[in-house]
Amino acid sequence: xxxxxxxxxxxxxxxxxxxxxxxxxxxxxxxxxxxxxxxxxxxxxxxxxxxxxxxxxxxxxxxxxxxxxxxxxxxxxxxxxxxxxxxxxxxxxxxxxxxxxxxxxxxxxxxxxxxxxxxxxxxxxxxxxxxxxxxxxxxxxxxxxxxxxxxxxxxxxxxxxxxxx
Amino acid sequence: xxxxxxxxxxxxxxxxxxxxxxxxxxxxxxxxxxxxxxxxxxxxxxxxxxxxxxxxxxxxxxxxxxxxxxxxxxxxxxxxxxxxxxxxxxxxxxxxxxxxxxxxxxxxxxxxxxxxxxxxxxxxxxxxxxxxxxxxxxxxxxxxxxxxxxxxxxxxxxxxxxxxxxxxxxxxxxxxxxxxxxxxxxxxxxxxxxxxxxxxx
Numbered sequence: 001x002x003x004x005x006x007x008x009x010x011x012x013x014x015x016x017x018x019x020x021x022x023x024x025x026x027x028x029x030x031x032x033x034x035x036x037x038x039x040x041x042x043x044x045x046x047x048x049x050x051x052x053x054x055x056x057x058x059x060x061x062x063x064x065x066x067x068x069x070x071x072x073x074x075x076x077x078x079x080x081x082x083x084x085x086x087x088x089x090x091x092x093x094x095x096x097x098x099x100x101x102x103x104x105x106x107x108x109x110x111x112x113x114x115x116x117x118x119x120x121x122x123x124x125x126x127x128x129x130x131x132x133x134x135x136x137x138x139x140x141x142x143x144x145x146x147x148x149x150x151x152x153x154x155x156x157x158x159x160x161x162x163x164x165x
Numbered sequence: 166x167x168x169x170x171x172x173x174x175x176x177x178x179x180x181x182x183x184x185x186x187x188x189x190x191x192x193x194x195x196x197x198x199x200x201x202x203x204x205x206x207x208x209x210x211x212x213x214x215x216x217x218x219x220x221x222x223x224x225x226x227x228x229x230x231x232x233x234x235x236x237x238x239x240x241x242x243x244x245x246x247x248x249x250x251x252x253x254x255x256x257x258x259x260x261x262x263x264x265x266x267x268x269x270x271x272x273x274x275x276x277x278x279x280x281x282x283x284x285x286x287x288x289x290x291x292x293x294x295x296x297x298x299x300x301x302x303x304x305x306x307x308x309x310x311x312x313x314x315x316x317x318x319x320x321x322x323x324x325x326x327x328x329x330x331x332x333x334x335x336x337x338x339x340x341x342x343x344x345x346x347x348x349x350x351x352x353x354x355x356x357x358x359x360x361x362x363x364x365x366x
Contacts, residue, residue, distance in 0.1 A: 072355070073352030073353060081257045143332075143348055144331065146332075
């Protein structure tokens with residue numbers, strides 16, 4: 001390692017006199033290696049979790065919400081009935097007229113909704129809407145949009161997926 | 166102290182007042198439609214006798230609405246088999262409801278009535294029932310095409326947009342009268358409780 005640092009010093013990265021100052025004590029290189037591995041593993045786990053979250057959000061949006069039930073009820077709804085695309089699929093003009101498109105532009109941009117002042121969604125306001133039917137400007141949305149019992153994890157997953165679109 | 170308006174002021178206001186009057190008339194003409202889309206939820210006072218609407222059931226047999234309703238406590242929903250938006254959830258709610266009523270209210274029945282009789286043949290209705298594992302207490306029916314909107318108008322349950330019906334559940338008493346309007350997507354548990362309370366009165 002010292003040899004390598006000396007080569008860097010020759011290349012102008014360090015002054016040769018500094019090389020002695022950064023000498024790694026015996027066994028220290030293993031600690032450094034371990035720390036690097038831990039950092040790399042942490043980054044991989046973080047990426048994997050994010051990927052899982054996106055996949056979960058996509059599943060909820062396109063194929064339905066496994067085990068979902070209406071707010072205040074304990075009966076599970078079939079996944080087919082809870083697909084967001086049933087109403088929010090902007091690919092079909094008839095369906096898009098039934099319910100608004102759900103994507104990053106529609107959710108994150110500041111604009112007036114349902115006659116309220118300009119507002120934008122974030123993760124917590126999306127969760128509030130899903131659970132209580134209240135939008136970010138505190139306007140009640142039509143009851144044609146069901147209210148669901150939804151966990152924080154599922155809500156976060158759906159938000160991540162929607163703003164990735 | 167009020168100051169009487171001068172002649173010139175009066176003449177200046179009068180076109181405005183006329184315009185306002187016309188606007189008010191216009192709004193009054195629109196009012197029935199607006200109210201129509203926002204009929205109040207809860208008890209219907211007094212309960213309304215169901216119209217003599219002919220119906221074809223999912224098994225192909227012919228009947229009419231009053232005959233179907235008489236002697237039973239009924240939960241009715243408007244739907245159509247080609248609806249992929251609200252109807253799958255409506256179907257799921259009835260699927261849960263039939264299980265809750267079977268043991269507690271034997272005189273109960275569930276009715277899914279189509280607003281699209283052109284496409285909803287008896288076979289299509291039967292397939293729709295099957296999709297939700299409907300039991301004997303859950304019937305599906307469609308009126309003749311020429312009477313497609315009769316029930317929609319009777320229960321004041323029109324929705325704005327491409328889907329013409331709301332997801333409200335409408336409760337009828339055992340005399341065949343429309344007695345209670347539940348909000349959209351009322352839970353199976355709450356509908357069952359309401360029907361049991363109606364039957365106990």
